[in-house]
Amino acid sequence: MAVFAAQGDPRRSMPLLWRAPDSSAGHPGPKPALNVDVIVDAAIAVADAEGMAGLSMRAVGERLGCTAMALYTYVADKSALVDLMYDRAHAELATDYRGPWRAAVTAWAEDLWAFYLRHPWVLTVSQARPVLGPHEFDVLEALLRALRGTGLSGREVRSVVGTLSHFVRGAAQMSAESRQAAAATGLSDDDWWYARSPLLSEVAPDFAERYPEICWLEAERAGEPVNETVPYMENEARETFEVGLSILLDGVSARM
Amino acid sequence: MAVFAAQGDPRRSMPLLWRAPDSSAGHPGPKPALNVDVIVDAAIAVADAEGMAGLSMRAVGERLGCTAMALYTYVADKSALVDLMYDRAHAELATDYRGPWRAAVTAWAEDLWAFYLRHPWVLTVSQARPVLGPHEFDVLEALLRALRGTGLSGREVRSVVGTLSHFVRGAAQMSAESRQAAAATGLSDDDWWYARSPLLSEVAPDFAERYPEICWLEAERAGEPVNETVPYMENEARETFEVGLSILLDGVSARM
DNA sequence: CGAGATTACTTTACGCGATAAGGAGACGTG
DNA sequence: CACGTCTCCTTATCGCGTAAAGTAATCTCG
Numbered sequence: 001m002a003v004f005a006a007q008g009d010p011r012r013s014m015p016l017l018w019r020a021p022d023s024s025a026g027h028p029g030p031k032p033a034l035n036v037d038v039i040v041d042a043a044i045a046v047a048d049a050e051g052m053a054g055l056s057m058r059a060v061g062e063r064l065g066c067t068a069m070a071l072y073t074y075v076a077d078k079s080a081l082v083d084l085m086y087d088r089a090h091a092e093l094a095t096d097y098r099g100p101w102r103a104a105v106t107a108w109a110e111d112l113w114a115f116y117l118r119h120p121w122v123l124t125v126s127q128a129r130p131v132l133g134p135h136e137f138d139v140l141e142a143l144l145r146a147l148r149g150t151g152l153s154g155r156e157v158r159s160v161v162g163t164l165s166h167f168v169r170g171a172a173q174m175s176a177e178s179r180q181a182a183a184a185t186g187l188s189d190d191d192w193w194y195a196r197s198p199l200l201s202e203v204a205p206d207f208a209e210r211y212p213e214i215c216w217l218e219a220e221r222a223g224e225p226v227n228e229t230v231p232y233m234e235n236e237a238r239e240t241f242e243v244g245l246s247i248l249l250d251g252v253s254a255r256m
Numbered sequence: 257m258a259v260f261a262a263q264g265d266p267r268r269s270m271p272l273l274w275r276a277p278d279s280s281a282g283h284p285g286p287k288p289a290l291n292v293d294v295i296v297d298a299a300i301a302v303a304d305a306e307g308m309a310g311l312s313m314r315a316v317g318e319r320l321g322c323t324a325m326a327l328y329t330y331v332a333d334k335s336a337l338v339d340l341m342y343d344r345a346h347a348e349l350a351t352d353y354r355g356p357w358r359a360a361v362t363a364w365a366e367d368l369w370a371f372y373l374r375h376p377w378v379l380t381v382s383q384a385r386p387v388l389g390p391h392e393f394d395v396l397e398a399l400l401r402a403l404r405g406t407g408l409s410g411r412e413v414r415s416v417v418g419t420l421s422h423f424v425r426g427a428a429q430m431s432a433e434s435r436q437a438a439a440a441t442g443l444s445d446d447d448w449w450y451a452r453s454p455l456l457s458e459v460a461p462d463f464a465e466r467y468p469e470i471c472w473l474e475a476e477r478a479g480e481p482v483n484e485t486v487p488y489m490e491n492e493a494r495e496t497f498e499v500g501l502s503i504l505l506d507g508v509s510a511r512m
Numbered sequence: 513c514g515a516g517a518t519t520a521c522t523t524t525a526c527g528c529g530a531t532a533a534g535g536a537g538a539c540g541t542g
Numbered sequence: 543c544a545c546g547t548c549t550c551c552t553t554a555t556c557g558c559g560t561a562a563a564g565t566a567a568t569c570t571c572g
Binding site for chain 2: 516519520521
Binding site for chain 3: 027028029030031056057058068069072077078
């Protein structure tokens with residue numbers, strides 16, 4: 001159910017992404033009431049507020065005081081709009097990270113984590129066919145500059161980039177979806193768990209013998225301090241992000 | 257657009273997941289023509305063939321020679337069906353990996369990678385609210401047993417599990433979505449790229465100055481042997497998986 | 513054996529999604 | 543002023559999940 005990017009006619013989408021000069025003057029016909037920028041902004045606002053599932057052409061139109069069909073004068077179709085949203089959003093990210101490679105890569109990952117939590121809908125856009133917009137390239141360029149200091153080969157750098165991206169996306173997605181699930185169902189992580197855990201022992205009375213390692217893990221957790229202010233899964237995702245990033249960068253160090 | 261699991265009434269879904277005894281005998285009414293198992297199998301077949309986007313109640317019904325509404329006698333709603341599909345599919349995976357921890361964890365990751373490529377729709381099911389079925393627990397238990405040998409603390413093990421999961425999912429998703437994009441659009445990775453790359457230099461003539469690191473990476477790649485038999489992105493994803501896993505486990509070693 | 517309860521499954525219908533098709537009106541240029 | 547062009551609207555189609563209500567099959571009980 002991922003949303004696919006870069007599917008449409010590139011002769012139309014690429015100039016929009018790279019803001020090629022409009023070359024539009026002296027047209028007949030009524031003055032356009034809108035422009036692509038305004039539409040993309042409105043679409044991002046809808047997606048931030050309602051998630052990708054709530055992003056419909058009608059919803060964007062409504063926010064702009066026009067019908068869904070009016071938007072088709074400016075963008076070829078919904079997927080082209082998502083391409084533009086995706087690249088525009090990435091403009092928020094920093095394009096340079098100074099200092100030693102490990103600090104720079106960590107800062108890059110932290111910024112990306114925060115970005116994904118601000119715009120969780122970005123995580124639903126598939127990476128398989130990249131958008132090829134300027135800001136996505138900026139983000140990659142920034143990471144590559146930070147990785148320069150490792151002295152790794154191009155081959156290794158490519159794998160590190162992929163691994164870091166998958167990791168940050170996955171961890172952020174866990175956090176974002178947990179938030180989304182709570183909002184959509186009205187059940188907090190705790191509510192959800194308390195509704196299920198008694199049933200689990202009822203339906204699987206041999207749980208402890210069947211899954212000793214899982215029980216060991218749970219027992220270990222019992223001795224840890226609990227952060228009451230953050231929902232369970234978000235806390236878990238954040239911890240995975242921090243520790244996992246550090247482990248991953250240890251692995252990179254070991255390769256140098 | 258992730259599909260959410262474990263949303264429905266747990267009093268109904270948990271017994272189905274854990275196959276509690278039916279306690280159904282001597283009912284009035286017509287004989288059931290179907291059963292949950294048959295429905296779940298058909299649904300998995302549909303999702304394997306058409307992807308999660310092609311999984312509709314009508315499609316499953318059609319495969320079984322009944323209407324979509326007939327299925328609602330057996331499963332509460334579509335999301336309950338997805339829960340059952342998710343857990344049933346995981347039954348394919350091994351439940352034990354012997355040998356030293358690194359080999360065992362690598363085998364676990366390899367099996368999971370292959371599993372995700374066989375059933376890419378599994379990747380669209382959110383992890384934020386786990387299904388809590390027996391086979392998902394089996395998979396986790398197997399990984400934990402493999403990680404036993406590292407001697408890490410529960411806290412660290414939890415982060416390693418999360419990191420590994422995010423990583424394998426991300427890499428497999430890249431590969432699966434690339435395949436899916438090619439099938440859906442009829443454009444191979446190469447076709448797709450050849451349609452876009454000339455436009456990129458047209459629309460961004462200063463690409464080389466603006467993105468020197470990206471260009472360096474591309475230049476490095478030019479000197480590498482090319483595997484013609486595998487589409488570009490799938491090859492890239494596989495390489496990221498192999499090298500990334502090795503880096504990640506180096507990082508785990510460093511913690512021990 | 514017939515009546516009534518219960519269950520399986522069907523048909524129909526609703527609201528919402530993307531977007532094709534075609535029409536109405538606004539505007540620049542001849 | 544009229545024509546061609548462009549914007550934006552209305553309408554319509556198809557597919558989705560599933561609510562509602564109807565029909566028919568099969569049990570238990572008298």
